[in-house]
Amino acid sequence: xxxxxxxxxxxxxxxxxxxxxxxxxxxxxxxxxxxxxxxxxxxxxxxxxxxxxxxxxxxxxxxxxxxxxxxxxxxxxxxxxxxxxxxxxxxxxxxxxxxxxxxxxxxxxxxxxxxxxxxxxxxxxxxxxxxxxxxxxxxxxxxxxxxxxxxxxxxxxxxxxxxxxxxxxxxxxxxxxxxxxxxxxxxxxxxxxxxxxxxxxxxxxx
Numbered sequence: 001x002x003x004x005x006x007x008x009x010x011x012x013x014x015x016x017x018x019x020x021x022x023x024x025x026x027x028x029x030x031x032x033x034x035x036x037x038x039x040x041x042x043x044x045x046x047x048x049x050x051x052x053x054x055x056x057x058x059x060x061x062x063x064x065x066x067x068x069x070x071x072x073x074x075x076x077x078x079x080x081x082x083x084x085x086x087x088x089x090x091x092x093x094x095x096x097x098x099x100x101x102x103x104x105x106x107x108x109x110x111x112x113x114x115x116x117x118x119x120x121x122x123x124x125x126x127x128x129x130x131x132x133x134x135x136x137x138x139x140x141x142x143x144x145x146x147x148x149x150x151x152x153x154x155x156x157x158x159x160x161x162x163x164x165x166x167x168x169x170x171x172x173x174x175x176x177x178x179x180x181x182x183x184x185x186x187x188x189x190x191x192x193x194x195x196x197x198x199x200x201x202x203x204x205x206x
Contacts, residue, residue, distance in 0.1 A: 010035025012194070012203045018078035021070035026168065027082060027188045034194070036203060043069040043081065055087045055117055056134050063119035064132050075125035078202055082121070084187050086163030088114035093163045102153050102164040106174075109163065111143035116163070116185045122196050131196055135189040137180030139167070144174060 014037045020028060023042045031038060043066040053061070067081035086093035088109065096102035119134040157171060158164035165171035167178075167185045183190040197203040 016202045021081040059119040063121040067121035067123040071123040071125045079123045084118040084162045096164045102158040105164040106149045113140040135184045137184045142176040
């Protein structure tokens with residue numbers, strides 16, 4: 001178990017210990033940017049496990065599984081888990097398995113609008129508490145030249161990100177517009193997450 005904390009100015013303080021059940025450095029940095037202190041425990045749940053239903057049910061199923069796996073090991077702790085997928089025309093885009101798949105994803109997303117869904121689950125086994133919902137953001141890409149796609153794939157950035165791009169990094173230059181939460185596209189909708197943590201008294205403003 002690793003402990004994460006932000007050394008700078010704090011907007012929120014942690015009142016109860018909680019665990020972030022995610023290996024994502026982006027989710028960790030988003031929470032740290034607000035000054036929260038928490039532990040990190042990776043669930044080991046793979047997103048390629050089959051879950052039936054709509055894209056929302058799919059992403060909620062994965063986030064719920066991640067939270068449950070860690071919460072069962074730490075029944076006296078709050079556990080926060082999340083999962084993100086990209087959806088366009090009914091097709092779900094997870095993380096590409098290699099450069100060729102990343103290239104194909106970007107070609108499909110070029111000059112079109114897609115949705116980014118991030119499901120967030122807050123779980124406490126000892127208190128029989130479970131909250132789970134998904135936030136949706138619409139994103140439109142510009143028309144991408146083949147050379148732009150090649151250069152971006154060669155950077156290596158797309159390979160560990162749903163939809164093969166990172167809006168917080170080099171991938172920002174691919175995005176023409178967004179409608180909804182920016183941090184949701186990064187991987188964790190901060191507004192909704194903060195509201196949930198505050199409602200349970202887990203965090204409070206400094």
